[in-house]
Amino acid sequence: MRGNTVVGEAAIRAGCTCYFGYPITPQNELPEYMSRRLTEIEDGIFIQSESEISAINMVLGASVAGARVMTSSSSPGISLKQEGISFLCGDELPAVIVNMVRGGPGLGNISPAQSDYFQSTRGGGHGDYRTVVLAPASCQEMADLTMEAFDISDYYRNPVLILADGMLGQMMEPVTFENYKPRELPKKDYIIDGAKGRPSRFVRSLILNTKDMEEHNWKLMRKYKMITKNEIKCDEFMMDDAKIAVVAYGTAARIAKGAVKRARKEGLKVGLIRPITLWPYPSEVIKKWARSVSLFVVFEMSAGQMIEDVELSLKGSSEVYFYGRPGGVIPTPMELVKIISSQYYQKGF
Amino acid sequence: MRGNTVVGEAAIRAGCTCYFGYPITPQNELPEYMSRRLTEIEDGIFIQSESEISAINMVLGASVAGARVMTSSSSPGISLKQEGISFLCGDELPAVIVNMVRGGPGLGNISPAQSDYFQSTRGGGHGDYRTVVLAPASCQEMADLTMEAFDISDYYRNPVLILADGMLGQMMEPVTFENYKPRELPKKDYIIDGAKGRPSRFVRSLILNTKDMEEHNWKLMRKYKMITKNEIKCDEFMMDDAKIAVVAYGTAARIAKGAVKRARKEGLKVGLIRPITLWPYPSEVIKKWARSVSLFVVFEMSAGQMIEDVELSLKGSSEVYFYGRPGGVIPTPMELVKIISSQYYQKGF
Amino acid sequence: MKKVYSRPKYLKKVPMHYCPGCGHSIVAKLITELVEEMDIADRTICIPPAGCAVLLYNYFDFDCVESAHGRGGAIATAMKRVLPDRVIFTYQGDGDLAAIGTAETIHAANRGERFTTIFINNAVYGMTGGQMAPTTLFNQKTTTSQFGREMRRDGAPIKMSEMLATLDEGVAYIERTTVIDVPSIKKTKKAIKKAFQIQMDDIGFSLVEVLSPCPTNWKMNPLQSCKWIDEDMTKVFPLGVIKDITENKKVKEAVNAD
Amino acid sequence: MKKVYSRPKYLKKVPMHYCPGCGHSIVAKLITELVEEMDIADRTICIPPAGCAVLLYNYFDFDCVESAHGRGGAIATAMKRVLPDRVIFTYQGDGDLAAIGTAETIHAANRGERFTTIFINNAVYGMTGGQMAPTTLFNQKTTTSQFGREMRRDGAPIKMSEMLATLDEGVAYIERTTVIDVPSIKKTKKAIKKAFQIQMDDIGFSLVEVLSPCPTNWKMNPLQSCKWIDEDMTKVFPLGVIKDITENKKVKEAVNAD
Amino acid sequence: MQIKTIFAGFGGQGVLMMGYTFAVAAMREDKIVTYLPSYGAEVRGGTANCTVAISDEEIASPIASSPEFIVVMNKPSLHSFQNKVQTGGILFLNSTLIDEDPSRGDIESIAIDAGDMAEGIGDARTANLIMLGAFIKKTNLVNIDAAIGGLGDIFEGKKKVIEMNSNALTIGYDSLK
Amino acid sequence: MQIKTIFAGFGGQGVLMMGYTFAVAAMREDKIVTYLPSYGAEVRGGTANCTVAISDEEIASPIASSPEFIVVMNKPSLHSFQNKVQTGGILFLNSTLIDEDPSRGDIESIAIDAGDMAEGIGDARTANLIMLGAFIKKTNLVNIDAAIGGLGDIFEGKKKVIEMNSNALTIGYDSLK
Amino acid sequence: MKGKIEIDTEMCKGCLFCIEACPKEMIIISEELNLKGYYPAKVNDKGESRCNGCTLCAVACPEAAIEVYREK
Amino acid sequence: MKGKIEIDTEMCKGCLFCIEACPKEMIIISEELNLKGYYPAKVNDKGESRCNGCTLCAVACPEAAIEVYREK
C-alpha cells in the first residue's frame, strides 16, 4: 500500500466513518481510496466537496454530530482551510487533517517539501490556538500515527494535523495495522444531535463578553499545556556519544538517518533527533542533549522553520547550524554527510 | 478621522487607486470610506467582493496589472486570504493588506486583540515566505505606515501587512498626512498589461522544476534578508537606565507606555521597547538592551506569541516574563504597573 | 378566558437583540411555533449564520451549531448525512448565503441535501452595519453604495432562489415569502412547514426565502420598511413558489406512498 | 504552392504537454489563430487556471497571469477594471470554474465584468488524475466515483452555463460548443471570436463552454472520446447559444452605433 | 493634564455624537484628543458609549478605567458606569430618564433634565447636545464656542441640523449657572 | 545489503507496473521494500519512473541518487538516467526502442529486445514484464516464482491479465541464459 | 366573542406592528419609555374593550411580547 | 486544385484526428515510434496524391503539427 492509502486504511480501522475533501496532488490516492472504501462501511460517508473550504466545514459538521472524520489536502488547499481550523479549535471539536506538503509558495510544485511547518505549528489561522502536529517518517508510522491521531483528537477535543509529503504519500512499505491500542475516551457529551432526553445545547466560538472569551482562551491554553505534558513523541538515534546532533523530521529525517549511518561509518560521532510531534515540540529532549552535543544541525526541506523551535529549546545553550533545501528538492544523504563532516572537522571534534 | 478612515485616506494619498474587500467588523469604516473616496479619484476602483478570497485575488489582479491596491479585513477574513497571500509572495507582487485583529479563535468577538501575530509574522499560508508586518500604535502612525507600506511593497515586490485592531481603528486622534516622503522606486517592469512593444511575458508561481523552484525560494530569502537589513523599525522609550524593559506593540504598547510612565513616577526604572515592524523583527534592538536590562516583560493582548521573537532575539541572554490578556480584553495601564512593580521588587532591583 | 396565543414554548424567555421591527425576530418566532406544532424539538438542529442572527442559539430551545460566515450549507450537509433522521436547517442572511456562501449553497442544493435553508433576504449586510448585499436593489443606498447600487460597478441584485431553481432534481422546493403583515407571516409559516416536511419525507433540498425588513440599515421605521418591501422589493424579488417538485405527480405518489 | 495553413503565429513552437487528442490543445490553437486574425496579440491577456491548462503561458505568445485554483474570475475582474481596453480572458476547467470557483464565476458574471471566459468542460478533473467533476455525468466512472456518479451521493451534473444565463443584463453571451470534428471546431472558433468582440464592444460578460475530450481520464482513445461527447455528453449539455443579449434589438443598435 | 470622560446611553440617544462633538471641540482648541466609541457594532441593541480623552501631551491609552467624568443618559448606563468614575469625579445624569441618584458618596452628581428640555425645543433627539452643553459649562474643558463651531465641520452643509444642535448646546450650557 | 533500482520509460509503457511487480515480489520474500513512483502526476506527458529499494534492514531513503540497477524503456530515459547508475552497476535497456549504447564504460549494459518479444506474444503492452523477467534472471534479487505469484495479488481476479503477464515474465526470464 | 391581551412592556420595542395589525384599534403607544429606552405598546384602556381575541396582534409581534386570551 | 501537407512527426501524438478529418484518405499512421513514443501520422505516399489542400486535417490537428500547401 502506498502511504496515501495507508493513511486511508488506518483511518477506517480507527473508526473514521466520514471523509470530505477536494482533489489535489500529491494526495489524491487518499480520497480515491476513501471514496471506495467508505461505501463498504456501514454509515460510511464520502463527499468530494466543491472546495477545501467546504470540506473543512463539512468536517466541522460531521464532528459536531459525533462522527470520526478526516480531511486531507496539500499546501494551497490547507491554506484555504485555515479559517475552518480556527473554528474547530475555538469550538473544541476533534478532526484529523492530513497535509501532504508540496513545494511553495503559491502553486509551487508537487514535490515533497516541509515549508508548511510554521503554518502547522503556529496556526495559520487567526486567534490563540494550536493543533497537534504529527510527522510520520514511514508508512508504518503513517498507519500508527493516523490511528492515534483520532484518539488524541477525541481525547482533547482538538484537531490533529498529520504532516507528510508526496514522498511518504507515494511510497510503498510493508505495514501492519495491529499496533493500534485504542485509548479510553470520555463520552462525547458535547455533540449536537437533537435535544432528545436532555436540555438543548449549542456549539459556538463567538463569545462577545471579553472576560468570558479570555477565560475560554485560558482554558484552551490549559488544555494545550496538558497536551504538551502528555503527548510529546520524539525518536533518538545514535545519540549517546554524539557530538553533532542532526534534528530533522519526516522525509528529511529518513534522509538524515541514512546520512548519520554513513557518517558513523566514517567514524564521525553523529546522532539524529527526530521530533515526531512537531507541536507539542520535544524541547526537553533537545535541551537534554545540549550538555553532550556541541552542534545541532537542523535539517529541513524548507528555508528554515523548525530551526526556531530548536533555538527556542536551546535558548543559546548550544550552537545551531541550519541546512535546508526548499522548493521541493529532495536532498540526498550524501550531501548531508558532506555538511556534517565539514562541520565536524571545522569544529575540530 | 477615525483610525480606519485614516488608513483609507493615507492609502489614497499614497496613490492607491484600487480597493477590494468584504465587510467585517471592526474595520468597516475603511471600505465604506474607500467606496466613496475612490469615486472621486480618476481611475479609482472599488469593489465589494463576494468574499475575502475573491478580494485577495482581485488584489492580485490589480497588482499584476500595475495598480497600487489595498484590501482590509479582520481575523477570520484574513485567514481566508492565506492562500492568496502565499500566491502574492510567490508571484512577487506588491499589495497592502490591513488586518484589524479581533478576538479569536473562530468567530471570537470584535474586541481588540493581538492573537494573529503568528499568522502575520510566520505566514499563515503555505510555503517559505514572509510578509512585512507593520504595527502602528496611533492614528498618526496609521497614516505614516500606511503610506510607507505602499512604497515598501512596491520596492521589494512583496505584500505588506498592517496589523492593528478595533481600538486603533475606532480611535480618533489628530493626524497629518504630510510626513510621507515617497521613495524612489524601480520601474514596474514585470507587470502584465499586454505585450505591446515588448516580448510577451507571464507571471506565475508554479515552478515544476525543483531546482528552479529552490532557486526561486533562495531568491526570496535573499530579498527577505535585504528587508531585514533595511526596514526594521522600533521605538525605545525611557530605556537608558531601565532594569525592566516592557516589550509591546500596537495597542498594547500604548497601554504599556502609560504603565511605564506611572511606574517611573513611582521611581521604578522601567522602559519600553516597541517594535513597529513585527517582521522583520527588531532582534538587534532587543539584544542590545540585554546588557543593561535584567528582565524583559513581554506584554501582549494574546496568550503569548511575540514572546517567541523576544526569546529568539535574546537566546537566553536575559530573563523573559510574559503577561498577556487574550480574547479581546483590553488591559489597563494600572494592571500592568502592578505586574511590573511586583516583578521589580521580586527581583530585588 | 383561555390563553389562545402565548409565547412559543421553544423560544427562550429572553429579549432578542434584534432592532425594533426586524424581520429576524418574526421568523425566529415562527420557527419556534412550528417546532412546537410539529413536535420536533428533540430532533431539530439549527445552524445559525454569521449575521444579525448569529445569536439564534440564545433564543431557540433546541440544538444549534454556529457556522463560519457562509458555510452553513457545508456544515448542514455533513450533519444531515451523519444524522439523517434529524430535522436540520440553516438560517442564513443574504450576505451569508448569496455572497460568501454562494458555492456552498449551490452545491449543497445540487446534491439535493435533505436539509432546509431559511434565507433571510434584507437586501443589506445587517450585522456589519448596512453594507451593500448581493440582493441590494438598484439605486438602493448602503454604506458601500453611497450613491445607490449601480449595474456597472456593483452588478445586479442576485436572485438566488431563481438560480437555485435551475438545478436538477436535488432541489425540491423553493418559495419566496415575506413577513410584512399577518397574512404574509402566515404564508411564511406555511412555507417553512412545507420545507421541513419535504426534508422529513426525504425528497430533496428545500429553501424558503423571506423578504425581511431591516429598519435600522434602511433608515426607515418598521412600518415604512414593510411598505418598502411591498412596493419596491417584491418587484425585483416576486413572491411565490419558485420550484416545487412535489407538484410533480411521481414525487407526489412516492411521498404519499410512505 | 502557397502555404494555406501554418502553425499559428502566437502559438509558441514548443510541444504542448497535453495528452494525445486532448481538447485543450485544440482550443489553445484556436485562440492563437483568433488573436492573430483579430490582431490583438499586443493587448490580449490570458489567465490560465490550475488544471491541465496551467502551463498555457508556455504556449501563448502574449501576456498571461497564473491564477489560484478557481479564482480566475476575481483576477480578471480586477485586471479588466484596471486595464479596460485590453482583451482579457480566463481559461478554466470544470473543476476550476464550477466547483472551487463557483462564487467567483457567478459574481463576476453578475457584475457584467467585461472579460471572456473559456470554459473547458471535460467532465472530469484532468490534471489531478481523473476525479469526479461537478459536470461528470450520471453513472460516469471516475477515480472518486468508482461505481459511477449517483444523484444521492454526488448530486447532478451542474449546468453552469444555464445557471449563469439566469443572471441579469451583466451576462451578455453564453454559447456551448465542442471540438470533436472540423465543423464543431469552426463553430467554437466563431463563438470565441464573438465573445471577444462582445467584450471589446463593452457589452458585458461572455463565456464559451467547450465540451472537450479527455481521452486519458475517460480511458478511451481520442476518437472514442469524440464519439462519447457526441452521443452522451451533449445529451446532458446541449450545444448551442444559451444566452445572447446582442440579439436584443436595443443592444444591437447601441453596438452598431459606435 | 489628562482628562477622560465616558458618555453612555442606549443606541439612538446620540451618545456617540455627543462624545464626538466634544472631541472635535477639543481638537479645535489644539488639544491632543482621542475619541473611542465602544464596540457594539457587530451586535444590535444594548447600550452605546464612547470615551474621550483630552490632554496636553500624548495620550497613552484612549480607554478610561477610571475617568474623571461620566455622562449617562439612561438607567442601565448609570448602573454599568457609576462605579468607574474617579473619587472626586463628576457624574452627569439625564434626570428625565433616571430617577435614581448614584449610590456613591465620593463623587459629585449633576442632574440635567435634558430629555424634557429637548422636548421643550421641539426635538427629543437633541437631548444629547443639551447634556453636552451643561457638561461643558460645568467642566470648562473646552470653550462652548469651539463646540458650536465644531458642529459646522461635523454636519457640513446641513444648516438646519447645525442650527438645531447649536441651539441645544446653548440651552444646555445656560441651564447651569 | 540494500539495492536500489530505477525503472524508467514513457507514460504508457507500464514502467510503474514493472517496478511495482518487482516490489511486491520482494515483499513476498519478506524483504524490506520501498517503492516510490516519480511525481509526474500533476502534469501530463513526459517520462515516468519509479524507484524500488530492497533491503534486509530499514531503508533510510527511498530515493536513489546512485542506484545499483537501472531499467530504461526508451531513449529519453536512457539519456536522463544512465549517468546515475553506480560504477559497476547494470543498465538494462529495451533495445526495441533504443538503438544506442550507453556512453559509459564503467557499467555493464544488457539489451533486451522486449518490445519485439512482446509483439511476438501478441500484446505490445507486455514489454514491461518481459523486461522485468530478464532483470530478475540477471540480478537474482528475487525468485521469479515470487514475481509470478505476486501478479495474483496485483490483478486480483483478472485471470487473463495474470496469465498474459506471467507468460511475459517467463519469456523475459528465459531470454537470458 | 370577547378577548383580552397582555403586553410584556419590557419585551416590547415599540415597532407598532401590533397596532397596525389590530382591526379593533385596541392598542396604542405608551408615553413612558421602558427600561431599554423604547416607547412600548399598551392596551388602549380608554372606553370599552372591543378586543375579540383574534390574535392578529400577537402573530404580528416580532418580540412575542403579546399574549392573547379569549372566551370560548 | 492540388495540395500538399507536411506533418511535423515529432509534434504529432498520433491522435488520428487528421486521418478522420481527411476526405481524401491521404493520411495514415506510421509504424515507427517518434521520440516521445507515439506512432505519428504520415502522408500516405502510396499511389497518386489526391490531397486538395482543403486544410481539414490541419484544422483538426490538436498539436498544430500539420502545414498545408495549395496551388492557387
Ligand SMILES: Cc1ncc(C[n+]2csc(CCOP(=O)(O)OP(=O)(O)O)c2C)c(N)n1
Ligand atoms: C469570514 C467572515 N467574513 C466576514 C464576516 C463579517 N460578517 C458577519 S455577518 C456578515 C454579513 C451579514 O449580512 P447578512 O448575511 O445579509 O445577514 P444580516 O445581518 O443582514 O441578517 C459579515 C460580512 C465574518 N464574520 N466572517
Ligand SMILES: Cc1ncc(C[n+]2csc(CCOP(=O)(O)OP(=O)(O)O)c2C)c(N)n1
Ligand atoms: C486550492 C487548490 N486546490 C486544489 C488544487 C489541485 N488542482 C489542480 S487543477 C485541479 C482541477 C482540475 O480540473 P479542471 O478544473 O476540470 O481542469 P482540467 O484539468 O480537467 O482541465 C485541482 C483540483 C489546487 N491546485 N489548488
Ligand code: SF4
Ligand atoms: S440591523 Fe437590520 S437585520 Fe440586523 S437586527 Fe437590526 S433590523 Fe434586524
Ligand code: SF4
Ligand atoms: S488529462 Fe485529459 S484534460 Fe488533461 S491533458 Fe490529458 S486528455 Fe487533456
Ligand code: SF4
Ligand atoms: S387579539 Fe385581535 S382584537 Fe384583540 S388586541 Fe389583538 S388584534 Fe386587537
Ligand code: SF4
Ligand atoms: S408588535 Fe410587539 S414589539 Fe411591536 S409594538 Fe407591539 S407589542 Fe411592541
Ligand code: SF4
Ligand atoms: S489538406 Fe485536405 S485533402 Fe489534404 S491531407 Fe489535409 S485533409 Fe486531406
Ligand code: SF4
Ligand atoms: S491530428 Fe495532428 S497530432 Fe493527431 S495524428 Fe494527426 S498530425 Fe498527429
Ligand SMILES: [Mg+2]
Ligand atoms: Mg442581510
Ligand SMILES: [Mg+2]
Ligand atoms: Mg476538467
